[in-house]
Amino acid sequence: MIPHERSLVEKYKDKPFAILGINTDSDKNEYAKKAAEQKVTWRSAWTGSTDNAISRQFKVRGYPSVYLLDGDGKIREKWLGAPQPKALEKAIDELLAELEKSAK
Numbered sequence: 001m002i003p004h005e006r007s008l009v010e011k012y013k014d015k016p017f018a019i020l021g022i023n024t025d026s027d028k029n030e031y032a033k034k035a036a037e038q039k040v041t042w043r044s045a046w047t048g049s050t051d052n053a054i055s056r057q058f059k060v061r062g063y064p065s066v067y068l069l070d071g072d073g074k075i076r077e078k079w080l081g082a083p084q085p086k087a088l089e090k091a092i093d094e095l096l097a098e099l100e101k102s103a104k
Helices: 002-011 028-037 053-057 085-103
Strands: 020-023 043-046 065-069 075-080
Touching: 002 085, 028 043, 065 085, 075 085
Parallel strands: 020 043
Antiparallel strands: 065 075
């Protein structure tokens, strides 16, 4: 998913949009090395385990899991497994359009 996430960061750089990655690799140094190699420039946290507070709060049942949250922190969409890029972008575009409409 990282190449697509990288393209999303670029596509929405001038919009109220952010990606937050939560990584559960067991080795923090290996995770940091992979993140650097794959040019992860967005916020990304390491938990070291699939059993962590974030996974419990969001009731994560598999990896990857993708959540689209609005500005109030409400979950608007959830995908278990990597979403199709077009479906994810459509959901983001719809949420951003809703935000723009409410700002007028």
